[in-house]
Amino acid sequence: MLLPRTGAEILVDGLIANGLNSGFGVPGESYLAVLEAMRAKSFDFVVCRHEGGASMMADASAKLTGKPGLCFATRGPGAANAMSGVHVAAQDGTPLILFVGQVERGFRDREAFQELDYRAVFGSIAKWVVEIDDAARIPELLSRAIRTATQGRPGPVVIALPEDMLIDRAEVEDAPPVVPAETWPGxxxxxxxxxxxxxxxxxxxxxxxxxxxxxxxxxxxxxxxxxxxxxxxxxxxxxxxxxxxxxxxxxxxxxxxxxxxxxxxxxxxxxxxxxxxxxxxxxxxxxxxxxxxxxxxxxxxxxxxxxxxxxxxxxxxxxxxxxxxxxxxxxxxxxxxxxxxxxxxxxxxxxxxxSGTVPAHPGAVQMAEVMAAFATLPEAAIVTNGAGNYSSWFHRFHRVTRYGTQAAPTSGSMGYGVPGAIAAKRLFPEREVVALAGDGCFLMTGQELATAVQYDLAIVVLVFDNGQYGTIRMHQEREYPGRPFGTGLTNPDFAAYARAFGAEGFSVGGAGEFAPAFAAARACGRPAVIHVKMDPEAITPSTTIAKTRAEAEAAGR
Structure with missing residues (x-):
């Protein structure tokens, strides 16, 4: 005999029935009923500090498991913040489901508090956007969402949840387990x-x-x-x-x-x-x-x-x-x-x-030392990164030898490394997880260190600080040599920043300092940040600022 359940309970039960019992998000009053259902069902909800970080965690989770990553965000600003991870999932072909709160059904189209038209906002990014008006249809629409996110070219689905619908009661079966169809060649x-x-x-x-x-x-x-x-x-x-x-x-x-x-x-x-x-x-x-x-x-x-x-x-x-x-x-x-x-x-x-010999470059800290220390990681270690020229050293010189050890945005989105590492460590606590970030990249989502500390996730974050948006500076020097503008940065002491969150912090500014700092960070058993101070001239393995500028000037730019 079916018992009446709230829409929120039907939703959470349907997720669990599909083996989706964890997710990432920022709480909001628009989906309080879902939070209550999560609490009652022991759903593993990782509380984040920004919806952009939460959606990137969901994307990384999906990349490493093949299952849809789940993100929960409140209406309006929360949904807008989460869009960065939705765009990553769209371009990367990652199965992701974003659940967003919505105003009460009777308030729609009045521009009620934080109201958004989700079909219009996400329609060009997500594979499918749906707003559930009837609690009894949750199993049907959730099943379709999972199938849409995972079949064909995977991608993001957005489900809007009107606040009052979540407390309506209905007598329905759980969403049946979805097995994505495999298309076979003839x-x-x-x-x-x-x-x-x-x-x-x-x-x-x-x-x-x-x-x-x-x-x-x-x-x-x-x-x-x-x-x-x-x-x-x-x-x-x-x-x-x-x-x-x-x-x-x-x-x-x-x-x-x-x-x-x-x-x-x-x-x-x-x-x-x-x-x-x-x-x-x-x-x-x-x-x-x-x-x-x-x-x-x-x-x-x-x-x-x-x-x-x-x-x-x-x-x-x-x-x-x-x-x-x-x-x-x-x-x-x-x-x-x-x-x-x-x-x-x-x-x-x-x-x-x-990929064998790391070239020398300007500055006391040499990437050759960094890559030599990196080579001591076990084969199963997971490496995450965001966007920036710093990542080119690792893509070229780090030899990936195992499936399921890499999470990075092919869309080139900044800020991915830290959230990606948090998701990886939450999924695989027994494995080492290292995040790579530039100084600009890190401060887009660096506040998620608080999430790592809260859940005791011993990730190691390498912050390569050259005091600039280095990739954009490189492009400037190529197109407008000697005329940089808008790319310089004044940064904090990232090691002190980490310690303020309750994590460990290390600073590397000279030759021979990286390897012992990396070993200590890996052994400390807590989230750790290594602030690696790089020379602004050291851009990629193939070029420097001066070289890029000289080539552009020689070309008459």
Whole structure:
């Protein structure tokens, strides 16, 4: 016999029935009934200090688990604050559900207190936006939301919850568990893929996007081994192929290895699995011609609408990466072997050379020391980061060797590192978690250190402080050499800032200081921040401010 429950109870019970028993958010009076239902059901609600941080935590949770990340925000300003993480999820293809409070149903369209039209506000970002007016429909609409967020190309869904609806009572079953549909390639498609591979002379595989799993990565690896196929990761997707594997060719991010980029542009077959090859990995849409690539393009994507959206493929396979990887088990190399095996060896050697020696740069603190200490992390350690040139050192020189150890925004959103690390440590308390942030990046969400302290999450945050929005300064020097404006920063003592929250704080400003500080931060058992004072000239492994300016001036800018 069904018992009447409030809308809030139906919602929380439906989440738990779907294995979604944790989320992140900032409390608000517009969804008090949901908070009460969470309390009664022992739902793991992580209280955050800003909705932007909460939504980025939800995104990181989804990236690391494959399950929808949950964020809860109050109406109006809370929803607007949460939009930053929703945009990350949209561009990155991450399953996320944002629950936002709404004014009472009888008050709508009067511009009531903090009222927003959520369909208008989020309609161009989210995959679906819905406002639930009837508590009895919560199971139906929640099931659809979970399925929409996870199927095809994953992405964010926004659910608005009118305050009075949450206390209405209804007699309904829980939302049934949702199992996302896997789209499988046909036998004829896989036969055509094998035919194209047998005819190729210089193929390369590119991996990216979502809908992967540890098993799918293992199957792709076995396929690459059978075909001696070089495999490159797209921007911030290095965890999809082990960097130490003989078939790994590197990553197509910002400032990629020129030899890798040449391999892609000169390939006769590009097998793109899961990704979109958007602006960053395509190097401004130059690696492949738009709309008709010179290379034979095989594009595998879980969303049929992505096939041919930018690049017209010779063979488009509407399949999730997990289903496609399973189907690869039947694809066999030609009886006489492949023609490119030696080139795959050279591709991996080129990657090792590109990522092997950290160049010196201006300043007492050298990234070579930082990267040497970083190499002591265990294989299972999780690394998160936001946007900024500081991250280019880690993408190039840190070798990712395990699935589920990387959470970073391919959308290039600042402020992601700290929230991402908090989510990772909450999910995997037994694993080491390190966040990377620039000085500008850190202060966008650095207040979430309070969340780490509150929940005793021993993350380590590296703050690279060069006293400027370094990436933007670099672009300024390229376009307007010698005329910086609006990019200088006056920063606090980040170590003291951390201690004010109850975390540990360390300062690094000289040669030989980073390694002992990093070891102490990892061992302290508490949240810790290492303030790394960098020379403003040290921008990326390939350039400095002075070099960028000189090149721009020589070009007559």
């Amino acid at each position: 036998l004829a498609d896989m036969a055509q893929l094998q035919k194209l591979l047998w005819a190729a002379k210089r193929p390369i595989a590119l991996v990216g996007g979502g809908r992967w799993s540890e098993a799918a990565v293992a199957r792709l690896t076995r396929f690459a081994e059978r075909f001696d196929l070089p495999v490159a990761a797209t921007f911030r997707r290095q965890m999809l192929f082990r960097a130490t594997h003989r078939c790994y060719a590197g990553d197509l991010g910002i400032g990629p290895n020129p030899k890798l980029l040449a391999r892609v542009t000169e390939a006769d077959l590009v097998l793109l699995i899961g990704g979109r090859l958007s602006e960053i990995p395509s190097q401004g849409y130059t690696a492949l011609e738009v709309p008709s690539p010179r290379q034979t393009l095989v594009h595998v994507h879980a969303d049929a609408e992505e096939l041919g959206r930018v690049y017209q493929p010779a063979l488009g396979l509407n399949a999730s990466p997990a289903a496609f990887a399973a189907s690869l088990e039947a694809v066999q190399p030609p009886p006489g072997g492949v023609a490119w095996a030696e080139e795959t060896v050279r591709a991996h050697d080129d990657y090792l050379g590109w």
